[in-house]
Amino acid sequence: MSETLQQLSETLLDLAKAAGADAADAMAVRGTSLSIDVRGGALENAERSEATDLGLRVMIGQKQANISTSDVREETLRTMAERAVAMAAEAPDDPYIGLADPSEIATDWDIDALELCDPTGEPDPAALQQDAADAEAAALAYDGISQVQSVSAGYGRTDVHLAASNGFSGGYARSDRAVSCVAIAGTGAEMERDYDYDSRIFQSDLADPRSIGASAAERALSRRNPKRPPTGAYPVIFDERVSGSLIRHLMSAINGAAIARGSSWLLNDLGAEVLPTHLSLIEDPHRARTARSRPFDAEGLPTRQRTIVDNGVLTGWTLDLANARKMGMQSTASAARGVSGPPSPTSWNLALTQGAQSREEMIKEMGTGLLVTSMIGSTINPNTGDYSRGATGFWVENGEIVNPVNECTIAGNLKDMLKTLTPANDARRHLSSVVPSLRVEGLTLAGN
Incomplete structure (x- = not known):
């Protein structure tokens, strides 16, 4: 045929x-x-x-x-x-x-x-x-x-x-x-x-x-001869290679399917501050030469740019038609599907406000803490936002990298973590998620 x-x-x-x-x-x-x-x-x-x-x-x-x-x-x-x-x-x-x-x-x-x-x-x-x-x-x-x-x-x-x-x-x-x-x-x-x-x-x-x-x-x-970090509360920098995971956790929490089920740690935060006031999160499905761009969604609705977080404030959910109807809202043209199932909501190209510092400047300013370059496993409570992940990276003292780190766990609560974000200026603009390195304050490290 x-x-x-x-x-x-x-x-x-x-x-x-x-x-x-x-x-x-x-x-x-x-x-x-x-x-x-x-x-x-x-x-x-x-x-x-x-x-x-x-x-x-x-x-x-x-x-x-x-x-x-x-x-x-x-x-x-x-x-x-x-x-x-x-x-x-x-x-x-x-x-x-x-x-x-x-x-x-x-x-x-x-x-x-x-x-x-x-x-x-x-x-x-x-x-x-x-x-x-x-x-x-x-x-x-x-x-x-x-x-x-x-x-x-x-x-x-x-x-x-x-x-x-x-x-x-x-x-x-x-x-x-x-x-x-x-x-x-x-x-x-x-x-x-x-x-x-x-x-x-x-x-x-x-x-x-x-x-x-x-x-x-x-x-x-650079990862040879790693050590475990000390246990305690320290600032953590998520390298640009892994920082997008924090924004993906945010996007999962505002997905219309999760909201309609009532299983999201941001369920009651529409219109509330979820990021620092100097940060915004923009979705742009029309960015040229970008992996998640598209002219229409999986239900034939025209895609459009939208501000998901405006100066720290959450402006809306990510909705397909069915979940929008459940909540008496309008679809955000966010439907995706494969050939074997019905549409469900997802996100397209995202960009978080970048900061003024380079990653190196952020490391110096941090003083003592952890630079995370890769992550292993994940325990995220979808209802509370409690966060625990295995991590590897580099230990920083007095603003300088002193040794590689492996076999440690970082833990916190996503709602608290996101409100302390400080972005660097190193995001790669050709990626579908343009998210720079991010510093998070006061996470708990389990090492030695």
Whole structure:
């Protein structure tokens, strides 16, 4: 079957209506991925995959069902639609489901302005292999690097089309290029490892693979001879590599699904101060060449920029249509979905206000405390915000890094932690989450 994704989506809608659906939406996704792994300068593994997946959601009154397939034959699609309708007929009523009103759907967008797909197309496998080999060679060139655990280069492209019986029909393509390297310093019980990677939409924006390998090596070497930190209450700096996790915890707490369930430590904080007054958090789904940009959400609503936290004050929840209806609110065009399930709320590109200090200046000002560069595991109480995570990084005394740290736990309460944030100015602006290094005051460390 050689139909386009749009044709496949619209065929599914027609079949669903013919089978008795009152309303329906269909998603068609076609993906290609290519990954090359290198070891010792030679090709170790090459993988390529291609797939087309289809998802159909049908509604009969206030009942719905979802079904998916990777078989695009016409007889399969007909059977799929019939089964979906039969499943919906037996489903329980949900008063909040339903497609967007036709007056709400996106009708005009400039997909080219978002630059979501590199027009140069799929790279030659030999070029990917050379990228991986260059990263590996750069890491191994450092004295003290005993081996490169893994190094890879990859390419992916995803085409997606969404169509619904309310009249919406739209799609776009998205591509990515990536290089990653994991280096190991030392041998035996003294081994330490670290990594670096880069992922971009456009090949021309990708970091030099040699710089990725060099960075992975330098990071691994800096972690040799770690010690445990003292136990007590100290300021903690979350390096830019991990600081975004704090903002993700905030976003999880204001997700409409959690709010509708009543299971969020920010449940009663709409309109309250959740960050310091000099900080704002902006969501911008239209940032060009950025991984989570999109012209419309998974329910066909036009995406738009919004200020989630305005000068410290929480302005709203993250909502899809169903959760917005539960709370008597409007969707924030935040619906995401795969082919096998209904929409649910999520966030797009985020940017936190940056500070005036560099990370190094923040370390000097901190005096004594912990710089966290990686985290292990997570215990977060969704109702109270109690926070406990394993961490590694560097111990700081008198404003200077004195030794690497491993095997420690940091603990606090997210509501209190977020109100003490001090940002540096080192956020990488091409990432979907533009969050700088963040200092948090008075966390409890469990070390020696």
